[in-house]
Amino acid sequence: MQGLSTSLVLIAALAVVAPIITRLLDPLVKVPIVVFEIVLGILLGPSLLGWIQSTPFTDTLADFGLAMLFFVAGNEIDFAAIRGRPISRASAGWIISLAAGIGAGFILAPAPEAAVIIGVALCSTALGTLLPIIRDAGEIKSPIGIAVAALGAVGEFGPLIAISLFLSGKQLGVASAVLLGFVLLTGVAIFLASRSRHTLFHAQVTRTLHTSSQFAMRSIMLILSTLVVLSMVLGLDMLLGAFAAGVLWKVTIARAPQEDRRVIETKIDAVAFGFLVPVFFIDTGIDFHLGALTSNPATLALLPLFLVMLLVIRGLPSLLAAPSGSTRSDKRALLLFGATGLPIIVAVTAIGQDHGFITSGIASALVGAGMLSVLLFPLLALRQLQRNGRPETSNDFPAGSSPHRTEQASDGGLPPSDPSPTGA
Template sequence: MDRTTLVTLVVMVAATVLAPILYTVLSRFVRVPVAVLEMFLGILIGPSVLGLAVVTPGGLVDWLRVMGVVALFFLAGQETNFKKLMGRPLRTATTSWLLCLVIAVGAMFALASVVDFGGSTSAFVTAVFIGGAVVSTAIGTIYPMMNDAQEITTKVGQATIAAGVIGQFAPLVAVALIVGDVSGDHSPLWATLMHLAFCAIIAVLLWLLRGGLPFVFRRIQSMTMDASGQFGIRLQVLVVGAVVLLAVAMGVDRLIGAFAAGILVQAMNKKTSPAEQHILFRKAKALGYGFLIPLFFVWAGVTFDLAGLVASPQALWFLPVFVILKFLARGVPGSLTLPKGSTLQERTATSLLVGTGLAVVVVMGHLGLEAGAFSTPYAAAMVGGAKVTALVFPTIGLMLANRARGFDPAKAVTAETAVDDDGPVPAPER
């Protein structure tokens, strides 16, 4: 490891340590997601401002950020309670998301046909990548805020969670299926077949795990729970690595593989005691949110092209346009997940919560740059717009949701102490 890489890594880790301190101080006045603070600190230490951190493509830090975003989607898959979402919530969330996709891609295609986004691909490919970012939902960012406001079990909360689960991984699937031939290696038809085959393999594995882990594995897991062996955590690392490797080999995005790995781990622990399940999840969460995931968000700040964004008037005007699209093309149609008879306040609140974006927007910006769909300043505008939604949308949305049901947020519990019917809820913090 060369000196520059070591300095960059230490400075980035220092930023991840500073972020929760700032969060604690600021939370007395305003609720700012930790991930947003990490990205702002990344901009501060990156080439755009202080120049203390420099990320080399393909280097150690670049690989750590890949592991970070994989960990983010792995934990999302592990904690998604599909049992509670099955039926109308998931069905309406999927239908409304497809409507969002049509609106977002259509609007962006019209815009990309008259505006040069600086890419080397067609206007349609540009529209698909930006549209995919628009129709994402940062459920990991808004979940703890909803939990603090006791909105998890309300109509608004359940609708947002259902829409958020779809908005977490569906954009990646859609982009892979629609523009599967961007690299020139595979056609959209081949990409579709590979995704179906991957889903079939995961379905078979879930069927094999319908009874959870074999007794001997559960026994070893219990015996090493507080020992140096840590079999349960090592097994999770193996599963996520193997499934991501399988996904990449089949031409499926690694993040879809990570989400699927989380679902498999959830099935593996089906027969594990609730107490041990909670311990295992908290350990995995500590590894992810304690090191890898924060590095991903700091990396997003370090590589944020602030100078290019400011120097490009066209890219700069696209930032507010992206924010408006997030609300109109993702949030408003996403509120259809609410049951009939919902009030205007509830629908507006859900629109704002569902329209919040962050991690997937960062990923889409990176993938779009690799595919030549747009230039760096426009990717920066997308990420900047996502930060605005993460800062503004949840705060206003939860205020409206509280008012709609006459709730006093001062009496709310925290994400760490919230409990549902199945026991403690280990809420995500991004």
């Protein structure tokens, strides 16, 4: 009990320290806050100081944080903006990335399961990290911003599909049938939600928005828990249910008053990025096996190798989504944005370690490469965009919420005149 109490207090303290460090370093270099959260977890975790130990309770909170991160990702996608050419080009690029990633996985680890783990990790894109960054840079409505959103949507949803198909422990045919059933169920729910006006539901949301009833947030928890549990019962990855829950909530609340949607987005940010998501990233650092990464020079060499592979395997195919008329700087920025990945890498390597598919050294090298991609690639991508005359902007909340999310609440959701989530 004493160990649990100490861990909880220290995790909470690190969650407070991380944004302070981010703010202090902001004039010098814009580092996503998730990097500091993970690094602080490594520093105080068993790998170095040993002040914090993972417990079943903190691991459960971290799982909730990961689910909430993918809920937010599903909720933030503007399907009306990315439908058509952006999503089709991004999907084609992701399929190439998956094939190339699994091929590279077979070279590094001949076991089929290990190859799939590595391939899925290398074909991911961190949508939840990138959307706030491009929004703060004023690119959310630009062709490049739309392309990045399409890349991120496919780069998070696609790997979840691959995990459910290849890592569920079922035969491929059975896994495909189960996945199809889940997609049909959630697709019908999303379609029905998009066609209904939800007048009584929105009225209840408005009445309780500033009371202890908090009907909107309770509804979000119900939708999230229902789809997460459904996905787990079906033997699918829980993150697939979390992502679908975000999409379902988006279409359900799309016709609500603009001010109500803005307030709800703020509340979602508070729960996700003020509480659960930091626990997930700090816990990732606590569980990071630094010793497994540094004890063997060959394993340590995998870290820069995986970083380069992210650029080649995920970044280069991302260029298929480049808008017409893109400059060379735009394409370089898109390559870097597409190669930015971390949450899926953390999730899939955890699955690999739990089932004994990959070693802790390979998992640590993949997570380390994901951390470096989040640290380096968005910063370099923004500099490429600035070469085209775009102004430099502050990136205060690069890994989660942003003050500018209120803009999306008003004009980035599904418009009242066309609530159908085309492409969902």
